[in-house]
Amino acid sequence: MDFIKQFHSGWAYLTILMGVIFVVSTLVYAVSKKDTDNVVKKIGLITTIAFHVQLLVGLVYYIMKFSQFEGGNIMKSDILRLTFVEHPMMMIASVAFMTVANAKLKRSTIVPMSIVIFAVVSMACLLSRIPWAIWLG
Numbered sequence: 351m352d353f354i355k356q357f358h359s360g361w362a363y364l365t366i367l368m369g370v371i372f373v374v375s376t377l378v379y380a381v382s383k384k385d386t387d388n389v390v391k392k393i394g395l396i397t398t399i400a401f402h403v404q405l406l407v408g409l410v411y412y413i414m415k416f417s418q419f420e421g422g423n424i425m426k427s428d429i430l431r432l433t434f435v436e437h438p439m440m441m442i443a444s445v446a447f448m449t450v451a452n453a454k455l456k457r458s459t460i461v462p463m464s465i466v467i468f469a470v471v472s473m474a475c476l477l478s479r480i481p482w483a484i485w486l487g
């Protein structure tokens with residue numbers, strides 16, 4: 351349990367970092383109308399891998415935490431609702447948006463603005479429902 355918790359906590363830095371790099375680089379390519387090249391495709395691949403690893407570890411962590419949950423009304427408590435409902439749902443949405451952005455990127459010859467929008471929406475979902483107080487507090 352401790353290793354999974356530490357991993358999920360630490361890998362989150364890489365996930366956020368890669369998400370930011372993806373948004374900035376696709377934005378630069380889209381604005382400068384640069385052709386899609388291997389550099390931006392590699393960034394897309396690494397970002398997607400980072401997101402999916404975090405998703406899988408998050409699912410494992412969720413199952414472990416939920417199996418130790420001693421009961422109570424999840425929806426009535428802000429912290430339980432964040433941990434067991436809002437955080438997982440928004441993170442799954444975030445990973446889905448980022449996966450679509452990368453799939454579009456792989457097929458593109460120049461980077462369209464729609465990829466940047468998908469990536470920004472993904473990061474908005476992600477950053478809005480991280481349990482900041484638990485993580486950094």
Ligand code: HEM
Pocket residue numbers: 358359362365366401404405406408409411412415433434437438441442444445476480481484485
């Ligand atoms: C993919 C993006 C994700 C990111 C960036 C992320 C990030 C984080 C961070 C930073 C924490 C706080 C860690 C700490 O306690 O030090 C956390 C906690 C947690 N995450 Fe995630 N997570 C993601 C996905 C998921 C998913 C998909 C699930 C479950 C299906 C999940 C389940 C949990 C649970 C159960 C906690 C524990 C909260 C608590 O200790 O009360 N996470 N996550």
